[in-house]
Amino acid sequence: MAxxxxxxxxxxxxxxxxxxxxxxxxxxxxxxxxxxxxARANGKGLPRPSSKPWGEAGRALEGVKILDFTHVQSGPTCxxxxxxxxxxxxxxxxxxxxxxxxxxxxxxxGADSLYFTMLNGSKRSITIDSKHPKGKEIxxxxxxxxxxxxxxxAPGALDRMGLTFEHIHKLNPRMVxxxxxxxxxxxxxxxxVYENVAQCxxxxxxxxxxxxxxxxxxxxxxxxxGTGLHLALGIVSALYQxxxxxxxxxxxxxxxxxxxxxxxxxxxxxxxxxxGPLTEYSQYGEGVPFGxxxxxxxxxxxxxxxxxxxxxxxxxxxxxxxxxxITQAPVWSxxxxxxxxxxxxxxxxxxxxxxxxxxxxxxxxxxxxxTTTKTKFEVMEICNKHDIPVGPILSMKEIAEEPxxxxxxxxxxxxxxxxxxxxxxxNPIKLSDSPAxxxxxxxxxxxxDEILRKVLKLSEKExxxxxxxxxxxxxxxxxxxxxx
Ligand code: CAO
Numbered sequence: 001m002a003x004x005x006x007x008x009x010x011x012x013x014x015x016x017x018x019x020x021x022x023x024x025x026x027x028x029x030x031x032x033x034x035x036x037x038x039a040r041a042n043g044k045g046l047p048r049p050s051s052k053p054w055g056e057a058g059r060a061l062e063g064v065k066i067l068d069f070t071h072v073q074s075g076p077t078c079x080x081x082x083x084x085x086x087x088x089x090x091x092x093x094x095x096x097x098x099x100x101x102x103x104x105x106x107x108x109x110g111a112d113s114l115y116f117t118m119l120n121g122s123k124r125s126i127t128i129d130s131k132h133p134k135g136k137e138i139x140x141x142x143x144x145x146x147x148x149x150x151x152x153x154a155p156g157a158l159d160r161m162g163l164t165f166e167h168i169h170k171l172n173p174r175m176v177x178x179x180x181x182x183x184x185x186x187x188x189x190x191x192x193v194y195e196n197v198a199q200c201x202x203x204x205x206x207x208x209x210x211x212x213x214x215x216x217x218x219x220x221x222x223x224x225x226g227t228g229l230h231l232a233l234g235i236v237s238a239l240y241q242x243x244x245x246x247x248x249x250x251x252x253x254x255x256x257x258x259x260x261x262x263x264x265x266x267x268x269x270x271x272x273x274x275x276g277p278l279t280e281y282s283q284y285g286e287g288v289p290f291g292x293x294x295x296x297x298x299x300x301x302x303x304x305x306x307x308x309x310x311x312x313x314x315x316x317x318x319x320x321x322x323x324x325x326i327t328q329a330p331v332w333s334x335x336x337x338x339x340x341x342x343x344x345x346x347x348x349x350x351x352x353x354x355x356x357x358x359x360x361x362x363x364x365x366x367x368x369x370x371t372t373t374k375t376k377f378e379v380m381e382i383c384n385k386h387d388i389p390v391g392p393i394l395s396m397k398e399i400a401e402e403p404x405x406x407x408x409x410x411x412x413x414x415x416x417x418x419x420x421x422x423x424x425x426x427n428p429i430k431l432s433d434s435p436a437x438x439x440x441x442x443x444x445x446x447x448x449d450e451i452l453r454k455v456l457k458l459s460e461k462e463x464x465x466x467x468x469x470x471x472x473x474x475x476x477x478x479x480x481x482x483x484x
Contacts, residue, residue: 059086060434064239065146065455067139068092068123071099073195073221074180074255075152076119077228082148082235083122084427084436090142090451091120091442095127096474098444111419112441118424120441121414126452127445127472130161134471139163141456143171147248148235152180154192165250175248176238180227184254193255198223202259207266209296211283216296227258269294280304285358301326306360309393310368312376322393323376325367325383327360329353334386339370414440448472 064087068079076099083089093099101115129135139161143149149168151158158164158179168175182193183201191197199205199217209216220226234251242248260267269278270293277284281297284290301307307326315321327335332351336344344350349359356363371379376392383390394402400423405411412426427436452458452466466472 058434059437060431061085061087061236064088064148066090067142067146067149069149069151069153069158070180071152072101073119073224074227075150075231076101077221077225078178078180078231078235079123079150080119080121081229081232081427081429084438085429085431086434086437087148089123090146090447090455091123091125092130092139092142093125093127093444095129095445095472098125098127102444108419111416112443114422117416117419117422117441121424122437122439123442124447124451125442125445126448127474128448129471130163132469132471134466134469136162138452138456138466138471140171142451143168143175145455146172146175147239148176148178150178150231150235155181155190169248173247174242176235176242176251177248178231178235178238178251178253180231180253180255182254183256184252188256193223195221195223198227198255198259201256203263203266204259207263207294207296210298211288211296213296222262223255223259226262227253227255230258230261266294279354279357280306282306282308282360285360287358299324305329305389306356306363307389308360308364310364310371312371312379312392313374315372320393320395320398321376323371323379324391324393325364325371325379326389327356327363327367328389331386331388335367335388338382338386338388339367341366409436409438412438414438416440417443445472 061082064082066079066082066087066089068075068089068091070076070079070091079087079089079091091099099116099120101119102112104113105115106113128138130139143163149163165177168177181189182191182198183189188201193201196205196217199222200215202223204222205215205217208218231251231253234253238249238251272278273290273292273294277290278294280300281290281295282300283295283297299307299309305326305328307324309322310325312321312323332353333345336342336350341350349355350363374382380390380392399405400411402411406413408430409426410428412424413421414424415421424438426438430436449463452463458466
């Protein structure tokens with residue numbers, strides 16, 4: 001009996017123990033689940049951004065080496081973005097000359113131009129004469145070391161250097177070879193192309209400007225920088241595919257194609273013309289017949305919500321005292337109240353979007369009467385309270401001085417050894433685990449030694465031989481003849 005009761009006691013003790021352990025585990029599980037649920041409820045269900053500084057967490061393109069043969073704007077825009085994402089961009093430049101833009105539009109004597117410095121940040125520069133036999137040897141070694149070659153020479157120039165796709169792939173089958181050209185295969189493929197040529201050939205110029213004026217090019221560099229952006233996407237896609245195939249590939253972006261991609265809504269309108277006039281274009285309301293092609297639409301809004309640029313207080317002196325005003329249908333009542341036309345809310349000529357289309361000129365004139373009594377920022381403040389979409393026309397001065405753009409790293413100030421501090425556009429693409437790495441542009445050939453030593457691991461003797469060969473230095477200028 002005593003033994004039994006001892007046993008029973010022990011049993012009930014161990015049962016109580018395991019019961020409490022089970023209770024504890026259950027409590028833990030519930031606590032964890034509640035924590036998870038609470039986190040989800042707080043909108044924190046997604047993985048949190050890394051709390052480590054980028055130096056520890058690594059940047060998005062850390063380890064990717066880019067052999068950068070780009071010049072002027074389109075190619076450099078692409079490689080600068082990749083450098084901001086953490087790639088090691090090695091810019092190859094002609095000894096003594098470098099990228100032609102170093103000397104173009106100079107504002108500080110003897111210093112690299114802003115044209116160059118704002119397109120080549122966070123890169124390293126090596127000078128190599130790509131037509132010199134020793135230069136070709138160095139390039140072949142760099143091809144073996146790098147992941148991507150990017151170029152935007154005139155058609156055929158890379159091949160003339162001996163860097164055909166076949167040659168590159170024999171040396172390094174994993175290499176992605178990315179090019180910007182003016183046109184894709186077709187009648188114009190051999191043409192040299194600059195920004196405005198691309199804007200014209202890509203359908204932007206014919207659809208920009210006012211109906212009664214000539215075609216216009218835009219200030220935004222959609223041909224150059226726009227194509228550079230497209231190329232960057234092509235490169236990261238090819239790198240991603242290489243993870244599966246182990247093979248590099250060619251990436252080609254034609255500037256004409258890039259511009260057309262950005263102007264696609266105008267090709268949409270071209271097709272809509274077959275079904276009748278484009279009712280959201282103000283020319284419809286003005287009774288002007290449509291021709292065979294998408295017309296220039298002035299400042300009409302591209303979507304189905306009519307919009308226009310309107311004068312604001314001070315427009316007589318300030319060329320940027322304007323605001324873009326969109327008469328979005330859901331806020332029509334608020335607009336009518338603001339501009340002192342409450343009767344337009346119910347007037348059948350103005351109450352519905354289709355009724356307003358033929359009267360847009362009259363409507364925007366009435367809104368402008370109101371906007372000219374306020375500054376563009378006052379209009380912005382008032383309209384935002386009513387969810388009316390408006391956009392102040394910001395000058396480059398205002399953008400350069402805007403603190404919020406500095407705070408997000410979209411506008412960055414960097415130091416430069418020969419020009420001093422300058423502003424540049426940082427990375428407009430924000431990655432939570434990979435803050436942009438925005439550094440100054442390199443001086444011509446600043447990293448030649450470093451790259452030969454650390455990337456190619458050449459010996460002192462090899463470097464000395466290269467230096468005397470003339471492959472990395474500008475040819476000596478002929479000595480002036482002695483005066484007789
Ligand atoms: N060492 C030796 N030679 C070099 C060199 C180096 N490191 N880097 C370049 N060169 C040579 C090239 O091999 C080429 O020589 P060849 O014509 O004898 O083969 C020469 O320099 C110039 O190349 P290019 O024809 O590309 O330059 P360009 O100034 O005459 O033309 C541009 C410029 C932009 C019109 C042309 O490159 C082009 O059409 N590129 C494609 C489209 C493009 O990107 N346009 C945007 C430009 S930004 O507005």
